[in-house]
Amino acid sequence: MFYESDKKLNPLETVDFQVNVEMSKLIFANSVANSLIFTVDGFLPTKSMDKTVLIIAKALTNVSISDKKQFAINRLKQTNQFEIKKIESEKEIIIDKISGYEIIALGFNKKTGATEKLYQLILFTSNSYYILFGSTDNEFEKNINELRGVAQTFKRK
Numbered sequence: 600m601f602y603e604s605d606k607k608l609n610p611l612e613t614v615d616f617q618v619n620v621e622m623s624k625l626i627f628a629n630s631v632a633n634s635l636i637f638t639v640d641g642f643l644p645t646k647s648m649d650k651t652v653l654i655i656a657k658a659l660t661n662v663s664i665s666d667k668k669q670f671a672i673n674r675l676k677q678t679n680q681f682e683i684k685k686i687e688s689e690k691e692i693i694i695d696k697i698s699g700y701e702i703i704a705l706g707f708n709k710k711t712g713a714t715e716k717l718y719q720l721i722l723f724t725s726n727s728y729y730i731l732f733g734s735t736d737n738e739f740e741k742n743i744n745e746l747r748g749v750a751q752t753f754k755r756k
Contacts, residue, residue, distance in 0.1 A: 611635065616729060618655060619752040623745050625653055633657050637749075650715075651742050653733040653749060661726040671700035671721045674730065681706035681717060681734070695754045697722040697729070703743060706734070718746040722753065729753070 610630030611617070618635075620626070626641035634656030638645040645652065664670045668689070676683050685705045692701045699722035706717045716739040720731040731750045735742035 614655075615657065615756050616655065617752075617754055617756060618749050620749055623749050624649075624651070625745075625749060628652075633659060649735075649737055650711075650713075651733070651735040651737075651746070653718075653731065653746055655729070655731045655753070657729050658727045662728070663726065664723060664728070667698075667721075667723050668700055671702060671719065674721060675702055675704060675717070675719050678706075678717075678732070680710060681708055681715070683717075684714070692720065694720075694722060694751060697724060697755075699723055699728075701747070701750075708734075708736070711736075716743050718743050718750070720750045720753075 611627065613630060614633055614635060620637055624639050625637035626639065627635065628638045628641050628643040629636045634654055636643055637653045639649045639651050640647040683704050683706050686702060687705060688703045690701050692699055699720060702719045704717045706715050708715050713736050715734045715736045718733040722729045731753065733746035
């Protein structure tokens, strides 16, 4: 084994999943601990007035989940940055032959004081899960549909 000091890693290749953001306004911003983060300007934190963001991650631990719907709801409520005001919709979904739950909610951003629309999709594998979590502070329906559109392109490598 040897160290290559000049080797450049492509962060999009360090995870075992991919999404297509080409038809969206999202741009890759950062990669942290098996996750990818997309914003509208490619900066984290974003410098844009439009604070739409999408984070995609794979759980780092193996878990066995019996009630997947309740797990998804509880996972949304554990989001530190937001106080969940109302779950507007929840539905079972299959993407890349993986079943999961998609939740749309209204949340209060504890850091900014803004009301935001939240998008969460959890896709369950046999002993783990992928989570796609997005938020937007403007043009709620348009931006949630855009986040949903990117989520629909999710594929395991």
